[in-house]
Amino acid sequence: MIPPLTRARDGRPPAPVRMLHLGLGGFFRAHQAWYTENAPDAPRWGIAAFTGRSTRTADRLNAQDGMYTLVVRGPGGDRFERVGSVSAAHPGGDRTAWLEYWREPRLAVVTLTVTEAGYTRTPGGGLDTGLPDVRADIAALRASPHAPVRTAAARLLAGLAARRRAGGGPVAIVPCDNLPGNGRTIARIVRELAEAIGPAWAPAAAHASYVDTVADRITPWPADETAAAVAAATGRTDAAPVVAEPFAEWALCGDFPAGRPHWEAAGARFVPDITPYERRKLRLLNGGHSLLAYAGSLRGHTTVAEAMTDPLCRTWLTEWWDEASAGLDPDPGLAAYRTALVERFSNPRIAHALAKIAENGADKLLDRVVPSVHSARRSGAPPVAAARIVAAWLLYLRADTARPASGSLRDAACDILHRLDPALARDPALVDAVALQAGELTRK
Numbered sequence: 001m002i003p004p005l006t007r008a009r010d011g012r013p014p015a016p017v018r019m020l021h022l023g024l025g026g027f028f029r030a031h032q033a034w035y036t037e038n039a040p041d042a043p044r045w046g047i048a049a050f051t052g053r054s055t056r057t058a059d060r061l062n063a064q065d066g067m068y069t070l071v072v073r074g075p076g077g078d079r080f081e082r083v084g085s086v087s088a089a090h091p092g093g094d095r096t097a098w099l100e101y102w103r104e105p106r107l108a109v110v111t112l113t114v115t116e117a118g119y120t121r122t123p124g125g126g127l128d129t130g131l132p133d134v135r136a137d138i139a140a141l142r143a144s145p146h147a148p149v150r151t152a153a154a155r156l157l158a159g160l161a162a163r164r165r166a167g168g169g170p171v172a173i174v175p176c177d178n179l180p181g182n183g184r185t186i187a188r189i190v191r192e193l194a195e196a197i198g199p200a201w202a203p204a205a206a207h208a209s210y211v212d213t214v215a216d217r218i219t220p221w222p223a224d225e226t227a228a229a230v231a232a233a234t235g236r237t238d239a240a241p242v243v244a245e246p247f248a249e250w251a252l253c254g255d256f257p258a259g260r261p262h263w264e265a266a267g268a269r270f271v272p273d274i275t276p277y278e279r280r281k282l283r284l285l286n287g288g289h290s291l292l293a294y295a296g297s298l299r300g301h302t303t304v305a306e307a308m309t310d311p312l313c314r315t316w317l318t319e320w321w322d323e324a325s326a327g328l329d330p331d332p333g334l335a336a337y338r339t340a341l342v343e344r345f346s347n348p349r350i351a352h353a354l355a356k357i358a359e360n361g362a363d364k365l366l367d368r369v370v371p372s373v374h375s376a377r378r379s380g381a382p383p384v385a386a387a388r389i390v391a392a393w394l395l396y397l398r399a400d401t402a403r404p405a406s407g408s409l410r411d412a413a414c415d416i417l418h419r420l421d422p423a424l425a426r427d428p429a430l431v432d433a434v435a436l437q438a439g440e441l442t443r444k
């Protein structure tokens with residue numbers, strides 16, 4: 001019988017909790033928890049991590065004292081690394097524990113990976129008070145500051161308010177999701193939520209430093225066989241292993257009023273301006289992923305690596321990168337990043353499902369593709385490659401519905417652009433460009 005992974009046998013004592021994480025999924029474990037594990041002061045920085053709602057990952061991790069294996073999957077083989085920085089795991093519904101951690105004076109950092117949709121914003125970037133969950137949270141917190149809430153912003157605000165009442169100092173809030181100015185975005189959402197609840201809530205929203213970050217490491221959902229590979233290679237059973245590529249990057253910009261782990265020793269960069277890092281990543285990597293997710297799926301592929309073997313997908317990717325790079329700062333290392341991306345996307349041992357990348361297209365394309373559409377429109381050049389991604393998304397959605405497609409491609413192009421940003425649907429040249437690309441894609 002293969003023994004299970006445990007802290008007593010395989011790790012170090014749990015570090016005192018000074019960090020909270022919301023969104024206990026694969027990426028947090030491959031990235032933020034891994035950077036913390038590899039910081040020289042790791043024994044002083046434990047993380048309490050919360051899922052969105054489910055109990056499964058928290059239960060599995062707690063059964064092995066928070067320890068898990070990161071499978072670093074290169075094109076030539078796997079490396080198995082043990083990570084012990086998660087001192088406690090909780091289901092997202094455990095609001096008593098959540099608020100209790102916020103009241104702890106030693107809490108210093110709160111990280112987030114709640115997906116783009118988790119930011120509950122309008123296309124203009126403000127709090128979307130039209131969303132039922134947002135409305136429910138406003139009503140709940142008006143009724144009681146301890147009420148159960150659903151959205152990430154309400155959980156943060158309730159935590160900050162509990163901390164202020166307990167006399168705790170400001171903390172750093174560090175979102176790691178793929179959206180531009182993620183720190184400034186969540187700051188605005190939390191502030192607008194506080195305003196919507198009532199004037200007494202404003203000081204809580206201001207009781208934090210909001211840090212902008214770009215967090216990069218391709219982390220697919222692990223396949224079922226991962227646990228068996230881990231057991232065979234490490235001699236331990238692990239019910240919560242994670243798979244990620246060897247590449248990892250983390251750029252951060254902002255203040256940490258209560259301190260932080262020495263993440264720079266593990267490779268993180270603290271930069272004065274996040275913009276070049278986020279544009280490079282969101283447009284080239286994430287925009288490229290979205291292109292492959294929609295256009296690659298339409299051509300019958302199921303993973304990123306598979307789509308990379310298709311010459312037509314590769315041509316579209318090159319055209320997108322050329323168009324998206326126009327106007328981008330050549331620093332930090334735009335050309336090298338692009339070269340490395342070809343290798344990262346082509347890693348045949350990473351099974352990154354196109355269907356997962358394709359989820360929530362409206363939220364994702366807003367940050368990955370729409371900025372390129374705007375720059376092309378400003379320069380007077382029609383956006384060909386960006387229009388192709390929007391067109392591929394349109395066809396992907398049509399293929400996904402059981403109903404037969406109705407209406408002209410031009411009408412459909414107008415509708416889909418309206419979903420992204422109503423102003424885009426009022427540009428006839430852009431609508432034509434998307435309809436033209438959709439027509440061409442259906443003929444490929």
Ligand SMILES: NC(=O)c1ccc[n+]([C@@H]2O[C@H](COP(=O)([O-])OP(=O)(O)OC[C@H]3O[C@@H](n4cnc5c(N)ncnc54)[C@H](O)[C@@H]3O)[C@@H](O)[C@H]2O)c1
Pocket residue numbers: 022023024025026027028050051052053054092113114115116117118119150151152176177178215216217218219220
């Ligand atoms: N996977 C990657 O390669 C990668 C890389 C960079 C950034 N990211 C960011 O991390 C996010 C999560 O990716 P993942 O691979 O860990 O996904 P995942 O499906 O493994 O986990 C997502 C986690 O977030 C939680 N969650 C989802 N919506 C939430 C909400 N509204 N409030 C609170 N929690 C919520 C889920 O319950 C789950 O615990 C992505 O959406 C992206 O923004 C991922």
Ligand SMILES: O=P(O)(O)OC[C@@H](O)[C@@H](O)[C@H](O)[C@H](O)CO
Pocket residue numbers: 115116178215216217218219285286289290356357
């Ligand atoms: O995680 P999402 O859903 O925001 O986007 C899917 C991928 O583009 C993304 O996860 C990348 O793999 C990641 O951003 C690489 O760092």
